[in-house]
Amino acid sequence: MASGKRASMREGPLASLFSRTDGETEEPEGAGEPEVAFERPSPERPIPEQELRPAPPSARRAQPSPPVSEIRVRRAEPSDHDEDSPRRPRSAEERLRAVFSADVPEDILQRPPAPQQPRFGRAEPKPLPAPEIAGSPVLRVAGVGGAGVNALNRMMEAGVEGVEFLALNTDTQSLQTSSAHVALDIGSDLTRGLGSGSSPELGRDAALEDADRIKGALKGSDLVFVTAGAGGGTGTGAAPVVARLAREVGALVVGVVTKPFSFEGTRRAVQAEEGIRTLAEEVDTLIVIPNSRLLSVLEKGTSIVDAFRVADDVLRQGVQGISDLVTLPGLINLDFADVRTIMSQAGPALLGIGMGVGERRAMDAAERAVASPLLETSIEGAHSILLSITGGRDMSLWEVNEAARAVSEAAHPDANIIFGAMVDENVVDQVWVTVVATRYGDMPRHAAEPASEPSSAEPVLAGVGASNGAGPDSSSGYERAGEERSLGPPPSSSAPTESLGELEVPEFVPRSGRR
Helix, strand or coil: CHHHHHHHHCCCCCHHHHHHHHHHHCCCCCCCCCCCCCCCCCCCCCCCHHHHCCCCHHHHHHCCCCCHHHCCCCCCCCCCCCCCCCCCCCCHHHHHHHHHCCCCCCCCCCCCCCCCCCCCCCCCCCCCCCCCCCCCCCEEEEEEHHHHHHHHHHHHHHCCCCEEEEEEECEHHHHHCCCCCEEEECCHHHHCCECCCCCHHHHHHHHHHCHHHHHHHHCCCCEEEEEEECCCCHHHHHHHHHHHHHHHCCCEEEEEEEECCHHHCHHHHHHHHHHHHHHHCCCCEEEEEEHHHHHHCCCCCCCHHHHHHHHHHHHHHHHHHHHHHHHCCCCECCCHHHHHHHHCCCEEEEEEEEEEECCCHHHHHHHHHHCCCCCCCCCCCCCEEEEEEEECCCCCHHHHHHHHHHHHHHCCCCCEEEEEEEECCCCCCEEEEEEEEECCCCCHHHHHCCCCCCCCHHHHHHHHHHHHHHCCCCCCCHHHHHHHHCCCCCCHHHCCCCEECCEEHHHHHHHHHHC
């Protein structure tokens, strides 16, 4: 018992005291001034009866004192020590009593050490707890459904910083494998934690059942990413509800969803299209990533498990490419207001990611981001672009300029481009370019407009033409594009001369103006 307490106290402020008392305890016989005591008669030897009789006063006075040389010396022992029991080392508490000659509380060894005296005659400044930085935005990622939770886990593995993660699913088993900060099992009364069975209606009802819990978890958010896989039950049905609740708490909402692979069936593809149209009405910006486009990037030998992991990683890059611009310090910083300017009521958005190595790494990364195989539509002619360039310490200003120029040349001449550059110590001989393009003209929400409207391609280019005359921020939403189209033909002087995907703008815009 004593050895255990001594081992822990060696690191405290009483270490010198213990070392001093240890030396006194282990001191050999004869060292220092020993305590003197007369030897008592052994209890084994019987005491003669005559010795028990008191001696007469005359005899006591006549008896001489024994000489000092005959006095047998031994070390004094504690009065409560039994002579018949074996000797044991004194505990730390007993040594403390011997040193201070006072009663010591029983819990002296469990008490925290006394504070040390200041070294410079005054109290040292104590570090305060890190306060929440005033003005720092609160970013949250809400992963909805199985694909959304998997993408959320991928983000946490990649170490996305400055973001809180919220996992929502009707499948309790999926939530148990998630390490999100908050995990909500929604619709437990409806699904009993067994999932939605690929029913978007059941997924929507599950989110509505726990709307108060979801809204409470999103309260205080400035920017909310809603990630999901379109086509399933929970992701397709619950994601629009989560996005609506996020907007009710005053957050800027960005949806990042994936379309299913072609081998997942027609029914899932139809549900995905319907869910994307519903989600587009509830978010400020919607980024859609078609998984089928990954087939042109992946090798033929890639397993299906790795293919879905790549799809999750694309979702992660879309979220991280935006969040890093706000949360991480960079060479050219962006604030949350810049992101809100680009993405507030922006409608559909295109996400392009490119990476380059070697001498032309910056240009290659920019060109690959603009012509990314993940894009269903070209970003050429986009009126609002969020551009992020990331490289190592060897990234030069010339490279940043070349990459930014390549992206700006692909955008509309009057485009509003918000640009940020960051240095990542982990990036070696690489340059990454992330492009988020909005107000680019291809507006799938017009598919829900009345049939009396022109073809679906006409609102696309009409919205672009109207923006040419009114400025880059005039077409701030889907609903306004049809109204602006009726204002008249766009000025031919500012009409773009490059192609938008498969549609030639110069040939089409004059025909639209003559109608």
